[in-house]
Amino acid sequence: MNFAGAYSLHNGQAEWEKRELSDWLTDLFEAPGIAIGSRCTSRIREHLKDELTASGWTHNVRIEQNCDLTVTGRYRDLAFQIQTGNVSRAFYDLMKMQYLYLEHKIQAAALAVPTKAAAARINSNIASAERVWSEVQMFDRIITFPLLVVAFE
Template identity: 70%
Template structure:
């Protein structure tokens, strides 16, 4: 697995840079021992869980005490979400990140998804950066959280 690119919405990249976590975030995906293949999502998630918890992030964090909805990780005023499943889940993830932002629980977020080529290898109809980025720009007045969309393959 390797980092490919990042797309910034509402100055998301600047927020991660300001905290000096932008390179750390993209380096999470520099894991050459993890091959993109069918059934690789458990390995990706395990790798990210280890990296996040070792860096002091809360893993699999509820977005609200009265809900079972979670994001992959939270650290101070940042949230991180990985999506390697169905495209509809990525849109749902954006809603969770937006909720955290409107509730003033975070100031910025990152969503990581595979590239289109990697998504096609993982499974059918998997969220991918090309589609998510296009849709995020379409809904930029609804999704207002400063967001960094990270793509990997």
């Protein structure tokens, strides 16, 4: 698995850089021992869980105490979400992060998704960075938080 690129909405890149976590975030995806393909998602998630935990992030954080909805990780005023499933889940993830932003629980977030080519190797109808980025730009008045879409392959 390798970092393939990032897309910034509402100064998302600047927010991660301001916290000196931009390089750390992209380095999460420099894991050559993880091959992208069928049934790789549990290995990717385990790798990210280990890396987040080692860096002081809270893993699988509920967005509200009385609710079962979670984000992959939270650290101070940041949220991180990985999506290796159906494309519809990526937009659901964006809604959860928008909620956290509107509730003043975060100031910025990152959504990690595979590139189109990597998504095709994982399964069919998997969220891809290209599709998410294309559609996020269309909804930039609805998705108002600083966002970094991280692409990996």
